[in-house]
Amino acid sequence: MTTNIITTPPWPTTPTHPITAALRRISPPLKTPNPFRVQTSTQPNSSNLSLSNPNNINISSNNNNPQDQTLILLLRQRKTEEAWLAYSNSTKLPNPTCLSRLISQLSYQNTPSSFARAQSIITRLRDEQQLHRLDANSLGLLAVSAAKSGQTLYATSIIKSMLKSGYLPHVKAWSAVVSRLASSGDDGPAEAVRLFQSVVKRVRRFSDPNVVVDSKPDTAAFNAVLNACANLGLSKRFLELFDEMQEFKCEPDVLSYNIMIKLCARVNRKDLLVFVLERILDKGIPLCMTTLHSLVAAYVGFGDLEIAEELVQAMREGRLDICRVLRECSDTEFVRKTENHVFAKLLPNSVSSNDHDPPMLKKVYRPDSRIYTTLMKGYMKQGRVLDTMRMLEAMRQQEDSGSHPDHVTYTTVISAFVKVGAMDRARQVLAEMSRIGVPANRITYNILLKGYCEQLQIEEAKELIRVMADGDAGLEPDVVSYNTLIDGCILIDDGAGALTYFNEMRARGIAPSKVSYTTLMKAFALSGQPKLANKVFDEMLNDPRVKVDLVAWNMLVEGYCRLGLLEEAKRIVERMKENGVHPNVATYGSLANCIALARKPGEALLLWNEVKERCGMGDGENSKASDVPRLEPDEGLLDTLADICVRAAFFKKALEIVACMEEYGIPPNKTKYTRIYVEMHSRMFTSKHASRARQDRRKERKKAAEAFKFWLGLPNSYYGSEWRLEAADGDD
Template structure:
């Protein structure tokens, strides 16, 4: 049975199954919460929506509902079981006739829990509708069944459809949770269901791509255990599944994993398609191998894979990402001229790049010869910084790059640029600050004969972004008005770009007016991104009350906060000196099952206490952070250093430096030990400043040595000024006792060494300022 199609009806057939190639999530939707009280959150779905809680106990539902019942009047005095049977018959009849909304109303009104067949059909049809309201209803059924310990009533078909619907609605954690629950319950979900979860994870932030690869590996490993593969034919990975996980590898630049999975495609009888190679173009761009992109295109042609317009989009986007607008322009021009020798054009661009690189190296060599007394150069050309092992990987993936053909192959047909191609090039102009070129491109697109090249809402939004980036808000609003005149409706992204522009210019009043105009005049409801932008704008004008007001308004509208929403509100309270309120927001975030707390949120909490010098509270937060599996990073230590300075507790700086120094040591580290740390200038300078002011010169010299080892030039002028103002009269008393003199011998040696480093008159005549063993 195909588990990705609602159960067949007796009267009519359902529409075809959703396209499995649609790997990206649809419009974002999350269930609503109550307005924030900074006390508690009541999630709309329970542990079934969280990947770390208890799983479903799903079992396949078979058979049909109980035997048909008579007239309703005959059941008025009957047992609850008979009444329930009659309800099941009515509910099943509604579902068979695809009257899903009426079936839902019948389910809500019923005081008895329907049978397995009715429940599975109802969840299936609600999930299949692909509407936010329907998805919420399906999730509520799972919540009820879990609370009543009746999850075994649902079959694999409805769970697979629910996972797909959640993934396409942007509820990645919920979708993955359903798939993992099915695996734990002994079910193998349909390939389209688990592919949707893998694809959604691959495009997610944080550790989403890594989790995507793990999920793919877990499912395929389970499928391999079956000796008779015909039993799991519907769960075997197909090309779309491999494309989803390969996209995850490309997003994190993992060439080894990409090569391994690419090689496994043949084991599963899967052939790479054009999307597979488009993802390979992304991988080349991600790891900085621009010169290999042409060989990906040639490989597509050699393998006889049908080239499509998406490949052209990937090419232009890759070169725009490299900042190589010259090559991107030449690709677009070749397309305008209907040329098929695009590979030849790309090879010529590679040759020009190589020539320019050789000229740069020659210039560098001449500069090095001009300074013979300089230290040995450590210059490494940017294009030569290649990931270890990636060279061999690409030899396997692109054997044609080792011995390229003398004559580049021709495209099977010419492709004319469309609006997406032009828009991608415009984004390159925008990123480089070429506002005039962006506007000229818009005007040129309007004059194109081909309607496919006319500007659309994405094109206009790109122009709006260019003007916003340049601070030309009036011009940006003019483009918005022009969109209305040209009959191109602005979308939510267009308004969000304008909102961000007003907030950056601290024009929060205009941002608020635009938010109302967006909802009332344009009929576009603001989303969580819109509110995140305006909450961040409130922070820029130090309006924490306004930030909280918009946060609550967002919740009232039924828009669920994201991780950015919580951390932005925490930032508002931390910046305004209200760390306790930031802590309460953090606790809300910890309780929200849809949000994954990360190191940024922990650091924001630490920052709130450190800004007021509440170092003990900050240390308690750091302890909680470590207990939850997070290790402090440079930002964490930087906040602690600032807090120590404000609290005037130099002794805490010594403890902080000890921990940092241990994490800077390059040794064979155990798996349980925290990762290595590379301190930055701000952190080390702050610690050295504290130590110099507290006359901890030995530690100050250690920190300065660490700065020089990491290529950070210490601010010697600043430290000299501090020493002269605070310590120039140290150790000048002639009446100190002998015991006191002996106790401060080491401190005096450190002070003299520090003066030697500063270049001040001193009694330390060693050739190196670094402290060594004391000589009698």
């Protein structure tokens, strides 16, 4: 295999550099005494209109250029395609009116091609240092389009750049980005909280509320950031934001409390779920099916299917006293035993629950297919395939068509069969979906693909891909499909096949995800080709759509450590630190295994010193450095380090390591360490012909050895015995 492993098709039109640096050069459209500026229109409520209809943007222009007049006429007639062609054929930049309006209408179309065109205009303006020609409306609409297209990082950079340049984006624009960040992985929720804080900080700097009326947060914006806090389990910050809503005259709605249900589930407060429902009813907020679905999903997430079943059954019976049913099933006494000021303020009714009867529902809510399917997912997770099938049959018998099984229901049944390895039964369900006219989607096929790959049935997985694309479904495989196939090739040790699918994915124009890169790196790391893994890593670094995380760094380190290439692995770790990425337990574990493989026990002492500092056990000031996260060592790392130290007769360090193991509740393997000591060190300190300096060093080592033997329970100098492992050597 050659080193030129990855074929590189042209990337979609994406700025080579972040938009942030370029937008900092935007010059102010008007000079005002305020440190920040807000672009407003002379028409009332025009900002709201601009976000729903780009033709309502009110921009005046005195430019008499014929090309500009033609372009603005096309844009006013909503002939966006012809306007784009006119712009592309022109060698000169249009005036600010045309540019802003063209970007607005391209962003409003919200298609991949229109978004790419809008990005190309940004790229051109950035290269010619003309980004100041754009107004706040066009940039805000571009941010919304980027968020909807999944380009969350690009959308975030636009909003941040607008803030740094003095623009205040419309609330619909920046809240859309916050919402996308809150639901994304990695550090997206944390970034959502920071972005919300940045906007609110600038809004508060204006004493006149009318100036920022279109930028201040509304209930939807607060719900977006509350969702981020719930995903992070930040209950205190959730309370602060919940109270902050009053400052901006925003009232919590039913979605706010649905998010609170998620928070209770995230912080392991199952006892509070019923009180969220009661709070909604007490405040007179109209209840929706999503609230009841959230409750069922929360109980299923806790693994408490009995309460979930009681809730669904109460809905089936048309009962209005669902709060009473949940109280009787839940351990509400836990609320009073563990008082929490955060939830006492969020849910004051939970503190005084004994003072009033549970409220009643205003009307009957029957379970729909979504609620039944959620309960089925609980059965599936517990491997209760029979109950899953019974639920499917029960849904088929329902009189209400809204309770009949849909594609999500059948996909859940397929997942249940895949979980137990019954691939034939899963395929039969897929055939049944086709027969009764319930269309399967990519998720359905991807679950089947994963099942075949886990069962090492790669040929069946390949055949399913063909059926998926060429059959009745007519679904092209996506990045998840290819990631599954790549991982399947790794399971059968087929690195070449993994690379083939990776290149095929890119040839189809499917952008690789973070999982795609790390999975391919895993293939090369496991096959002993760290240089190829490094090449994939470099491709990942150069891909602006992917954020390199700790998993990718660790996979690269692991590739070198598997071959005992310690110096190369250490260079990667230093590169990690230079990029602001702190090694974790997996990183140190790979290094420890590499040290053992390379037989360099001296390196183990250096590694242990670093681990000790990260665990807060160091003696210096660096042991409590605030910028480095605290490390929680695991059994694999500490056992490997102790093993190396015992074999190298570093007994003092070995005792430090086993003390750390005991501190973290990890039982040391005394049997193994005793065997190593007896086999390797039982004849230590027998030579009497050595220099005085060497004898002094030996004396210190012997003290450590005696202490280690004492810990092992072997005969030692602390407790005399007629049986000795080593002869006296004159150092006593």
